[in-house]
Amino acid sequence: MTLVLPSALLLLLVAIEAFVLRVVQRKDVPWNQVVFNLNSGHTVLWLFRGLEIAVFHAVYTRFGLGLVNDWHPIVQFGVAMLFWDFCFYWLHRLHHAWGILWAVHVVHHEGEHFSLSLGIRNSWYSSITSIPFFLVLALIGVPTEVFIAVGGIHYFIQFYNHNALVKKSGFLEHVMITPSHHRAHHGRNEPYVNCNFGGTLVLWDKMFGTFQKELDEIPVEFGTYDHIQTDNVFWASNLPILTWLGLPHPEFRPALKTLKGFWIWTAGLLSFAILLFYIHAEAFWPSFDRNVLLAYGAAAAIAIGGMTDGRMWGRITWSVIHLMVLGLCFEREAWQGSSVGYVAAAAFLHALLTWRKQSWNVVSG
Structure with missing residues (x-):
């Protein structure tokens, strides 16, 4: 029951944002994309998320070094928050750099409607390819329940950063990854290609030279140039992988x-x-x-x-x-x-x- 309420809250926030965009701001809302985003991976992804947690727990119990066992819980939690974000930066950056990982992550970037629902859009396999990047937390001894809690906080921040209503965030622009920074990340046009890989803190992008602010004079173009013309969640998750492997796949004819x-x-x-x-x-x-x-x-x-x-x-x-x-x-x-x-x-x-x-x-x- 504890996870039903957060999941329902996400749906409610998506609906409220869509209402504001459509009714208040009189903007078009592409319902096919919103629904695809919500349905893109939730059932199978839910299963693989369980696998991700199970692997983390197995490594923690068998190989954990217990380096943080004696730390105060607040310090332990703070370190886990920081390390998780650092690991996510490299997870995200390598998912843009390596072909097989991009074949998984591209599902998220194919969305052309930047909104909260896009924060839910993912490949079926994104939890699987995330597994290796967070195991360092298990090895140093971060408890599984802390890993789950920290991940939940970070993922909610990332969900928020996909909203279409907030333009700039004041002083937070210098500290956090904001909706503006993440819009730039989703750009397929220069100078936005391959930038802003951070999940919560902007620190890592500035440290490793991948930060790019959103420029008023250069609008962000969302989506990818080779977008798969289908709203079928099965093919959206599997076709990029088949293409990367060089295996045959169907050609999609236009709908009548x-x-x-x-x-x-x-x-x-x-x-x-x-x-x-x-x-x-x-x-x-x-x-x-x-x-x-x-x-x-x-x-x-x-x-x-x-x-x-x-x-x-x-x-x-x-x-x-x-x-x-x-x-x-x-x-x-x-x-x-x-x-x-x-x-x-x-x-x-x-x-x-x-x-x-x-x-x-x-x-x-």
């Missing part, structure tokens, strides 16, 4: 019609609700049911991508998986009376409505 914005973001909310329920149920559901629920969330995210891409299989998958889950709510004890049944029922009704012609835009030309 696209799902309207309302149906995209409501599908995204339903999919995120599945994730929240998985987090809630993880501690007490039987392993089989947890795994089925995890697969349900992953399939839902992939189906949304298919629908957003205008693919028939996306609509079919979106319809079938919710019907199957409704069946599980009658057959499996763990599912009976659970709120996931209401989510599945709402999603199945949503699926039926997406079969109407009125739910789609025909692409001209």
Whole structure:
């Protein structure tokens, strides 16, 4: 339950920002990108995040040197905060420098709508490629619970730094990585390429010569020049790796019609609700049911991508998986009376409505 509330808070903040951008500032909000960002890796990434923590804990318990065991908890926490940020700087910088790591990280940079939801957009495999960079904390003896807490703080700061509402942050511009600094990091145009790799402190970029402030006279261009034209989370995470390996992969044809914005973001909310329920149920559901629920969330995210891409299989998958889950709510004890049944029922009704012609835009030309 403790992780349900933070996850729900992230979703609420994304929704508030989108409301301000769309209603107050009258700016376009590309719902397909917002929903892709929310669904990009949450189910599979959640699984691999658990693996990352498990590996850290194994190294800590077996090989930890206990160098910080006798330190005051506040000092221990402060050192962990600093070391974590230093490790993240090099993690981030090398994910831009090494081909296989960039094939994982590029998913985050392909987003062209700079907003809080972009802070959630990640490859399925980003937690896996992060594992080696933080093991130094385990080796010096930073407890696993401190590692988790410190990481949570840093990741929330990074989430905040993707917001589209804050332009400049006053004196913090000289100390912290701010939304302005991180906008520059996401630039694909000069002088913003390969700069501002820090997560929280701007210290590391200034120390290692990678700092670049955002310039008023040179607007930041977001995204990548070789962006994959798909909103399918499966291909977004796997196609860059297949390309790097030189393996064959599909070519994406333009969609003849696209799902309207309302149906995209409501599908995204339903999919995120599945994730929240998985987090809630993880501690007490039987392993089989947890795994089925995890697969349900992953399939839902992939189906949304298919629908957003205008693919028939996306609509079919979106319809079938919710019907199957409704069946599980009658057959499996763990599912009976659970709120996931209401989510599945709402999603199945949503699926039926997406079969109407009125739910789609025909692409001209």
